[in-house]
Amino acid sequence: MTEQDRQLQHDAAGLPDAAAVEKVVAQVLDEARRAGASAAEAGVNMDLGLSVTVRLGEVETLEYHRDRGLGVTVYFGRRKGSASSSDLSPQAIRETVAAACDIARYTSEDSCAGLAPAERMARETPDLDLYHPWDIDADRAIELARICEDAARGQDPRISNSEGATLASHAGLRVYGNSHGFIGGYPSSRHSISCSVIAEQDGQMQRDYWYTVARAREDLEPPEAVGRTAAERTLRRLGARKLSTRQAPVLFSAELAGGLFRSFVSAIRGGNLYRRSSFLLDCLGQPVFPDFVHIHEQPHLPRALGSAPFDSEGVATAPRDLVRDGILQGYVLDSYSACKLGMETTGNAGGVHNLSIDPTAGDQAALLRQMSSGLLVTELMGQGVNIVTGDYSRGAAGFWVEDGELQYPVEEITVAGNLRDMFRDLVAIGSDIDTRGSIRTGSVLLAPLTLAGD
Structure with a gap:
């Protein structure tokens, strides 16, 4: 084993030293330079984790993973080639770079191929408190997953079956560098507990789930709470009915409302815009939401799941508005799509960073009272979203609401509308913000949509 291999070995306590991984990235870039590349970029990922699933009190799966990988892209002028390897030895690095160079020599020129601008590289890496490894062994993970499932199964005799409880713990280190002289990286962690159970009553069966996820184990909900x-x-879905077809206001619960804004992000993503395959083409500077809507990125929130000091091209992240006073202020661009559009990168190579939708109303209970009569959606099925036209049609389940109170569960219905209209006619955004992802929003109340049922 070489000295480099020893430095890169995972140990029981966590990840390799970032400086050792940075040396590997520097070696890749040096090799690309020697091979004649006019520019190059490389990333090394190191990951380790544990996942265990318990079902009906028995261990169903137990997985450890310890992975590492290298990706390199070289440029010969405007010709581009990429290659990857899971072997980080000097010989493998040379072979991987050579493979990328061979590919580049056969590709066509692309006027937008190249690195992100040098002046946009991150100058410093702020500590965003993203790395909190959990020193948990398999026995303890099994115990916690079992506690979670037992809490769910013991809640009510109508809980007749279980799809299991899962505990997962992950830690990773990614280092990125390019021939601008930028090399940077940081470790991160992600832990989760989830549970899904089945209830039965009068011959009808229903399932639902809950989960908690956080950078640090102390920020997770207790396993008993997740199970309950x-x-x-x-249980609250038992006795679900169908609805007759109608028009009615719709309230998306917070855990589902993020999907609406993921569709919004897709519509303003550079790749869809330069291909002219978005229903929000040419809407920059135009109102796309009501004037009370504020959507912004907060990439430097400590411990948040979407936080990052720089994007996957090394471009420094910064807080910015995407929608202010309902007006579209900016797109979601990496350097390639920005070039295609004649614009500048927004630091979104790899996605958005803590896209935050400011609340305009109270919690979900307050929104139910504001809606008075309509549908609360708690589950969506299918992929019926057309980003080109904005047409939206998805299977749904939830609760019918009268006088601001849940009346009975409903299922086997379809919620349909057009996203352009749904965004423009949005009524309110709740304060019950779901922070379990890169999009942070509360429940969303929409103007009447078509509910297709019996």
């Missing part, structure tokens, strides 16, 4: 919530959500 999963059971409560499942």
Whole structure:
């Protein structure tokens, strides 16, 4: 084993030293330079984790993973080639770079191929408190997953079956560098507990779930609470009915509302815009939401799941508005799509960073009272979203609401509309913000949509 291999070995306590991984990235870039590349970029990922699933009290799966990988892209002028390897030895580095160079020599020129601008590289890496490894062994992970499932199964005799409880713990280190002289990286962690159970009553069966996820284990909900919530959500769906076809206001619960804004992000993503395959083409500077809507990125929130000091091209991230006073202020661009559009990168190579939708109203209960009569959606099915036209049609389940109170569960219905109209006619955004992802929003109340049922 070489000295480099020893430095890169995972140990029981966590990840390799970032400086050792930076040396590997520097070696890749040096090799690309020797091979004649006019520019190059490389990334090394080091990951380790544990995942365990318990079902009906028995261990169903137990997985450890310890992975590492190298990706390199070289440029010969405007010709581009990429290659990857899981072997980080000097010989493998030379072979991987050579493979990327061979590919580049056969590709066509692309006027937008190249690195992100040198002046946009991150000058410093702020500590965003993203790395909190969990020193948990398999026995303890199994115990916690079992506690979670037991809490769900013991909640009510109508809980008749289980799809299991899962505990997962992950730690990773990514280092990126390019021939501008930029090399940077940082470790991160992600831990989660989830549970899904099945309830039965009068011959009808229903399932639901709950989960918690965080950078640090102390920020997770207790496993008992996750299990109880999963059971409560499942039990309240018993006795579900169908609805007749109608027009009615719709309230998306917070955990589903993020999907609406993911569709918004897709519509203003550079790749869809330069291909002219978005229903929000040429809307920059135009109102796309009501004037009370504020959507912005907060990439430097400590411990947040979407936080990052720089994007996957090394471009420094910064807070910015995407929508202010309902007006579209900016797109979601990496350097390639920005070039295609004649614009500048927005630091979004790899996605958005803590896209935050400011609340305009109270919690979900307050929004139910504001809606008075309509549908609360708690589950969506299918992929019926057309980003080109904005047409939206998805299977749904939830609760019918009268006088601001849940009346009965409903299922086997379809919620349909057009995203352009849904965004423009948005009524309110709740304060019950779901922070379990890169999009942070509360429940969203929409003007009447078509509910297709019996």
